[in-house]
Amino acid sequence: MINNDFLTKFSQRIFNHLNDNENIFISPQNIMTAMSLVLFGAKRETRKILSEFLGIDDNSKIEEFQKSILNDEVFQSLAAAWFRDNLVFENSYLDFLKRIECKSETLDFSDQKSKDLINEWVEKATNGNIKDLIKSTNENTALVLTSVCNFIGKWNHAFDKKKTKNSKFELSNGKTIETPMMNMKEEFLYAETDEYQMISLYYQSGYYMRIYLPKESKNSFDLEELDNHFAKKAEETKVDLSLPKFKMSKEYDLKEKFAEMGLGNIFSNKADFSGISKDLFVSDIVHKTFVECEEKGTVASAATGVSMALRCCVRMPKEVVFKADHPFIFTINKNNQILFLGKVENPND
Incomplete structure (x- = not known):
């Protein structure tokens, strides 16, 4: 089974580049799914740069990752390749798409x-x-x-709607707002460091949301370090939990972000994707997400689109209080695979 450490590192790098005083919600797994389809056909310097960026290289590992992507009654992931109808593509690339059961279709892109x-x-x-x-x-x-990708998770321990009350939530700028806060007392896997409280809230079928609540707003966030600490120290603990309901839709221009992060080659005339077809470069990458967290569970979706063009253009007390009344970071996972990563800066936004 493929080791998902590369996905954790990839998640951290993107989050660090996006992290500012606003809500964040991305699906690193979904972005990796799309970008690894690009990497499979990259050659020479383009492949070196892109593989270092994604943290995965060998095509057999790319195929293994694609085949390891979760698909069940809670989480579904699909990929599709839309080809220009009058262009020749490499048979090895088309065969790869068949092996991973990626939908393929030809289109006339001059027609909107x-x-x-x-x-x-x-x-x-x-x-x-x-x-x-x-x-x-x-x-x-x-x-x-x-x-x-699409996620519909029902909590193992659902919140009682009658206990949801408007409560104060302190923003990073020190201002406070009123927001619906869900409340319950229950046993959860819990751990803490000097800087963070951490808790895992389980959905059905083994999925879970892990929440990282900083004790101070300016604490640094190291996902891998915190998860390693949680794996070693987390214990079933009676928790007095308060968590805001939240809903957000986000859109990210990843072409701009990835170029800033050193991936300019793939967007230029220097790009080499001859493992897909001749004279291609990446012209656009967009990532859109949706999440809604409420008393019964969580719904989340994500989509990534990569457009390619021809080169003609360029240990704990028995009970603790976990009151998420200020910005926090969260992930949705299964088997240590990060499916979604987000930050709630303002649950009302």
Whole structure:
């Protein structure tokens, strides 16, 4: 079974680059799904740069990762490759897509209806949570790679709606707002460090949300270090838990972010994706997400679209209090695989 440490490191790097005083919600697993489809066909310097960025290299490992992606009644993940209808693509790449059961379809990208077909597929696959992922296509579009995922998790211990009360939530700037706060007393896996309280709230089928609540707002966040500490020190503990309800939709221009993080090569004329087809470069990467957390459980969706164009254009007390009344970080996971990563800066936003 593939080791998911590379996904944890990838999650941390993206989060660090996005982290500011606003809500964040991304799916590192979903982004990796799409970007590893790109990496499979990268060659020479482009492959070196992209593999170092993603933390995965050998094509057999890429295929192993793709085949290890969770799919069950709680979490579903799909990928699709949309090819330009009059362009020749490498048979080895097409065979790879077949082996990982990636949907493949040819389109006339000069017709804007092609964009609508892709967006309809994404919207349907995410139960309507992600709309209009791809903004446009044109005669230079050669390939669009899309990955989607959908999560519907019911808590093992549901919150009682009657106990949900408006409570104060302190923002990073020191201001306070009123927000619906869910409350319960129950035993949870819990651990803490000098800087963080951590708790795992389990859904059905082994999925869980892990919440990292800083004791001070400016504490640094090291996901791998905190998870290692949790694995060693977490104990079943009676917790007086308060957690805000929250709902957010986010959109990220990852082309801009990834270029800032040193991935400029794949967006330039220097890009080499000859393992897919000749004269390709990445023209756009967009990532859209949705999450709603309430008394019964959590719904989350994500989609990533990678457009490629032709180069013609360029230990604890028996009871503790865990009151998430200020910004916190959370993940949704199974088997140590980070499916979603977020920060609640303002649950009302």
